[in-house]
Amino acid sequence: MTATTSPRAHARLRPLDAAGARWTSGFWGEVHDRTRDVTIPQIWSSLSDPSVSPGLTNFRIAAGLEQGEHSGPPFMDGDFYKWLEAAIARLETDPDAELAARIEEIASLIASVQREDGYLHTPTVISSRNREEAIELADRFNFETYNLGHLITAGVRHHEVTGSNTLLDAARKAASFLEDLATNKPLELARSAICPSHYMAVIDLYRVTGDERYLRLSEAFVRVRDDFEGGDDNQDRLPVREQTAVAGHAVRANYLYAGLADLVAETGDAELQAVLTRLWRDVVDTKLYITGGAGALYDGASPDGSPWQGQISRVHQSYGRAYQLPHTTAHNESCANIGLIFWAERMLSLTGEAQYADVIEQVAFNSLLSSISLAGSEYFYTNPLRQVRDLPFALRRPGDTALHPVPSPPPSDERLRESYLSCFCCPPNIARTLARFHERAASVGEDGVYIHLYGGSTIDATVDGGRLALREDGGYPWGETVRFTVTDAAGSIPLQLRIPGWSTDASLTVNGEAVTVTAPGSYTRIERSWATGDVIELTLPMPVRVLRGHRLAEETTNQVAVRRGPVVYCLESADLPVGVTLEQAALRRGTVFTPVDADIAGHSVVALEAEIAVIPPTDEDSLYADLADVEPSSAVVRLVPYYAWGNRGAGEMSVWLPLVW
Incomplete structure (x- = not known):
């Protein structure tokens, strides 16, 4: 389709930027202040300290300012750019001359590392500088296009906020490199399009420059993807217009569909919009946690129920089958939940339909805020709905890298947020999402x-x-x-x-x-x-609602969850009487919940006070045991907002609780 030179020409709505919308008070005002004063500076202190993170050091080595080897995961460049985007957003809402100078200095450093053809990937640049073999796009899991996409987005934002062209020029050069790949090396581009931030990025570049070559480049991304025979993990087994269900890595899926929605906003492609609507309903109707968490599985196969076994591919951190929503092993990577916000806000702009704002709110008040501590300085990689003691198998802890997990993590009841994660994709993503959250207000x-x-x-x-x-x-x-x-x-x-x-x-x-x-x-x-x-x-009346799950969501059978307004609640072991364990806690039908003001780690919340049934304990060593012929006793507990769990030290937690009639 032919595009116009007017950005978002085919969208019903255009979000207000910081000049038109701010969080200045109340709940989100406090989150904004915390992000500005704690989260963004804290992440910078990690990225700029070589004893903690190689984030800044990699660029300094690549620029020849220091000697050394590349360190950290191959997507660390992109994580550095995401923090930069958060800092630029802070500069927009809260001008700061010192921060502005630092950002311009960082932009100049990044630009100095970039090759003339627009390629920038510090592992490769450092290897070349050290006279070692360095081949671009040699491994799809080097995340080069992911990194370049985040560079472009940061460059656009830097120009929009400050007027500087330093990083915008680097963004243009990066897009030129991707354009050359689309023209001359489409197979390499398609194979390397892991976690496709570049789909959204080039549309951002089109909107700020008005240059239609970047819109054409976005269309080329789809074309080369459709010509590539891939797998479910990266959503490239089928052409996008033939996809009927969401499968594979949840972050990659949500980024892809967000980028395609951006494309629809510029071209008015009704067929592609219908595909996105169909895929959206598949997620929201069958694969979305009550907390807004997305991507249920650590590992698996998709579609694992297919008779065509030859078409099945391994998936990682992925959407599962319809209604496959485990609690303890729920993955729900923080980046996937953020990606769902990106997809939702673009669908909202396209349609003006409140259902998409409902999901943004669902994610924001629950799984987004659960990924960061109440202090604003520690982070979760995954966001389970249940945490139990003495789990006999290893789950990902916040600091485990996606590619190189720790062989023997500590017991699961020590699974707490951490200030720095070796797989650092989530913290700066959380920071930039919260720093720009005013853009979702109106x-x-x-x-x-x-x-x-x-x-x-x-x-x-x-x-x-x-x-x-x-x-x-x-x-x-x-x-x-x-x-x-x-x-x-x-x-x-x-x-x-x-x-x-x-x-x-x-x-x-x-x-x-x-x-x-x-x-x-x-x-x-x-x-x-x-x-x-x-x-x-x-x-908006806020009676406490007790919710059940779909009949095919097996882990919710005979269990219920509690929600008040947009906030989902959970029960933590810290709020159980002495001697009562989490598995003994159950809710009776007709339980009365009383909202009460509470304090968690120095932060005010509204908790829900209720009387629970205490189920008699069983033999923990037996796989199966006789049901005790004893009536449940009672105890008074407090349920706390899910987003606030895990801020009082190690302990157990559950969103879903058994129902006793």
Whole structure:
């Protein structure tokens, strides 16, 4: 299809940047401040300290400023670029002259390492400098295109925020290298398109430059992928338009589909959009955890139920079969959950449908925030729904690399967040997602301003010459009232407020007068001539909901999970009475949950107090044992938000609990 020179020409909505949307108070305001003050500086302290991380040192060696060999995983360059993107976002929301100078210095260092043809991969550059054999694209797991994609994204953001061309020029050169591959070495490009950040990146480059060669390059990526005979692990066994189910590595899948959604926004390709919608429904209807976690399996085969055994390929950190959602061994890599946000926000822009904002919220309040400690300085690689003691087999700990796992990790009840992971892809991804989270708050379209997420925003939007500025107050997600006050207005821009899919009996008033609310999972439109001081109040009742799983989700059989508003809860062993173990805890039908203010590691949350049934213990050494003929006793416990688990030291945890009738 022919593109226009207008970015997102075929999208209904355009997200507001930091000039139009900020998290300035409340829940997300606190997360923003923590990201700015703790997370971004803490990651830099790791990347810049050679005793902790080779992140910066690799570039210094590649530039000839130091002597040495490359260290760390081959995707470390991309992880460094992701931190740079987070720091640039911090520069946009909170200007800092010292940080700006550091970023420009880093940009110059990166540009100095890049080859004239645009190739940049510090392992190869360092090997060449050390007069060792270095062949580009020799191994698809060198992640060269992944690294280049993140370089391009960082270069675009650096230019947008500062006006500097230092990293943008490097981004253009990197795109030229990829363009040459697409033209002259398509097989090498397709084989190396692991974790395809470059799909999203070249669309970013097209949008900032208006140069259609980058849009054509995005189309070429799809073409060479479709001509390549690959496997499920990288979603290249079938051409994208023939895919009917999501399989394989969850990060790679979500990045791919996010990049394709970007392409649809520029070309209006209705067929490709229909494919993405079909794949989205496959994930959300059959493969998504209640926490928004994505990618259930550590390892497996896909499709393992197929009669065509010759077509099965090994998968890693992947989506499983429909309804295959284990708890203790749930993988849910932090990067996969973030990738789902990327995919969702692009589908939201394409369609304007609230279902995609619902999923962004589901991920954000649960599996995204669970991946980082409440202090903002320790991280999870995986995000299970259950943690148990004395597990007799090894699971990935936060610091294990994806390619070289630790043979004998410590017991699973010591599986805690860590400040630095040898596989460091997740922490800077978490940082850049949270640093740019204001971009998910609101959008503008031809039919007004859309508010997607709640939690302490200020909005300042213009549409067709009109202006609407709002300040949000209230205690969301703990409180039931979201209040917007108009701080400036010109004209009668329609305001579209998301009514969350989880909500029931929502109500809305403007200056005290009732407004009819649409169904959950939609946007309610308010159209009027706005004036400074107008007050919009959206009330979202938050009864505690007890949820069951699908009949085919075997691990949820006769178990339930608890959610209040968008927040999923869990039970930690720290909140059990002495002598009661996690496997003894059960919920009775009709249990009353009382919201109470609580403190976890110095952070305020709303916990849920309830009386549980305590099941009699069994012989732990027996695979099977007789059911004790004893009535369950009772105990009072507190359930805490899932995102806050694991902040009080080692212990057990479960989202799903047995149901006692």
